[in-house]
Amino acid sequence: MAISRRTLLQMMFVGGGAAALAACGGGSSGSAPEQGGGGGDPVDPGPGEPSPPSPxxxxxxxxxxxxxxxxxxxxPLVDSGVDGILIPEAFSLRLVATAGRQPVAGGLGYLWHWLPDGGAVFxxxxxxxxxxxxxxxxxxxxVGALRFAANGDLLDAYPILQNTRVNCAGGATPWGTWLSCEEIQDGKVxxxxxxxxxxxxxxxxxMGLFKHEAAAVDMATSTVIMTEDEGDGRLYRFVSVGKVSAVNGREGLDLDNGTLQVLEVEGYPNGAYIEDLDVARHIQRVSWxxxxxxxxxxxxxxxxHQNSTGEGAPGTRFKGGEGIWIQYWPxxxxxQVSGFEHPLRAVVFFATKGDNRVWALDLDNELIEVxxxxxxxxxxGEAKFDDVDNLVxxxxxxxxxAEDGDEMRLMVMVPNQPARILLRxxxxxxxxxxxxxxxxxSRLYFSSQRASAGLTGLLPVGKTYELTVPEAFRMG
Structure with a gap:
């Protein structure tokens, strides 16, 4: 008997926890069913005996x-002793860069940039x-960079991209480069x-001209998945024609030749929006x-297109696409995803701030759910999340x-269960x-984009921090 995680939780909280677990064999919608008996290999039927029925x-x-x-x-969270930021016990925090100041003594005059946003570690x-x-x-x-030694000492700081416009988030590539995205109407990558x-x-x-937010690369499919920060935005993918030598000399995807596509959830074409959360919370088929x-x-x-045809352009609407990242399984x-062809190899997580949702996209089976x-x-005991944003x-x-707005928390998402608060x-x-x-x-970097730097009164220019994670909380 297959049963979803949500149904299992509901049965347990109603008071029939033990009965619910017994009824479903302790499994979940994604668990393989147990094989009866004492395990081992199945016994071949003898001559003339009928074959056992297929499961x-x-x-x-x-x-x-x-x-x-x-x-x-x-x-629970405790005071870190740094700028009033709250973190879990046994974690530690330090300020590593303040906008408008030199992050490193003798850093050749380089000042950390204003309004720090999306980032990655290499x-x-x-x-x-x-x-x-x-x-x-x-x-x-x-884009600015902070160079750290193996022991965590900050060695250097320098720019790696200049004279662009409103660089919001982006994405790390498997070949070791950073894709920085402009969040303007004709923004580039x-x-x-x-x-x-x-x-x-x-x-x-x-890779498209739009209000780019973030990007994630999947080498197995030669694609870059990208979010768009618009109320009527789309989820895009750029399908590269092949591989080339990247800016750092390593082999990467050809980002100048390929096809730009948009995601369409089955039943929600041409700008339609999945309003019903009962639908969005369960697997839906998608295509590009x-x-x-x-x-x-x-x-x-x-x-x-709307003005000339009276209908929306291709693609399902995602309200305010934000952070995006891919999780891989070796x-x-x-x-195995029950009932579908491929096992779970790569899932794209992305956030939409317009409806405060986090989505999971199974790349190989072409499935999506909230x-x-x-x-x-x-x-x-916590206020609802307001404007989910970058994620990792x-x-x-x-x-x-990450969250914008009044609360400013880092949330640890527990799929289909209440989240945890990592930082406030x-x-x-x-x-x-x-x-x-x-x-x-072992370390998590993040910024408070408009934190006061104390340079001119309460000038809100931004600070960047490092959270040290104890070993017990970083082992898979």
Missing amino acids: PPQPPARELPLKAGPLANIG PVEDDGGWVYVSNSEFLPGG YECDPRGTPRLAQSHPA VDALSPEKPQSKVRED EGEQE VFDNEQLTVS VSPAGDVVV IPGGGSELTGPAFTADG
Whole structure:
């Protein structure tokens, strides 16, 4: 008997927990059914004996078999001793950069940028250190970088992209570059070298002109998935024609030649919106449709198409696309999605702030569902989340979502269950941006985009922090 996680939880809370578990065999919608008997290999029938009946086909899963990571076990928050920020016990926090100031003594006059936004961490193989890159959602925009030693010491700070416009979020590539996205109507995607110089940065207009928010690369399908921060926005993918030498000399995807497409949820074409959460919370089939006039600003294309045809442009509407990240499972750990062809290899998580939802997209089976929403999955004793924004997946599989607005929390998303609070910045009036983990999960970087730097009274220009994660909360 297949049963969803939500149904199981409801049965348990009604008071029949033990009975519910017995009734469903302790499984879930994504669990493989137990085989009867004492295990071992099935016994072949003897000569003339009938073959045992084939097991009945499993019904299609209604939800993806997602699991929480170790950060789901964090406890209450305490004062970190840094700017009033609250963090769990045994974690530690330090300020690593303040906008308008030199992050490192003797840093050749480089000042950390204003309005720090999306970011990512890149390992440095030469010495075991790493680089944290951070966008500037300012005009002019750009990207700054902080270079750390293997022991965590801050060694250097420098720009890797300059003279662009309102760089919001972006995405790390598997070949070690940073895709920085402009959040304006004709915004482009720029590729930068975290250890390079601004002159190495390249723009890639073939990836679309729109209010880019964030990007995530899947090499297995030669695609880049991208969000659009518009109320009538779409979820895009750029399908590359093949591989080329990237700006850092490594093999990457050709980002100048390919096809721009938009996601369409079955039954919700041409700008339709999935209003009903009971529908959105369960698996829906999706497909990809070529974007109209990919060489033109997409918001204008949608407007012109509506005016000329009376119907919406291709693609399902996603309200205010924000952060995006891909979680991968290695072979041998890929759980089968019941009733569908492929095991769970890669899931794209992305946030939409217009309806405070977090979505999960199974790339290989082409399935989508809402895995967090405020109507059902509020945190006990906490206000509802306001404007979910950047997000990141930790090396141990935790999905961490940043929040704008008055509360300013980092939320650990527990699929289809109440979330946990990892961090809170009191006072509001800013945005929590750029969450990114080091490769071993020991450090998490983030910014308060408009925190007062104390330069001119209460000038809100931004601060960037490092949260140290104890080993017990970073093991998968």
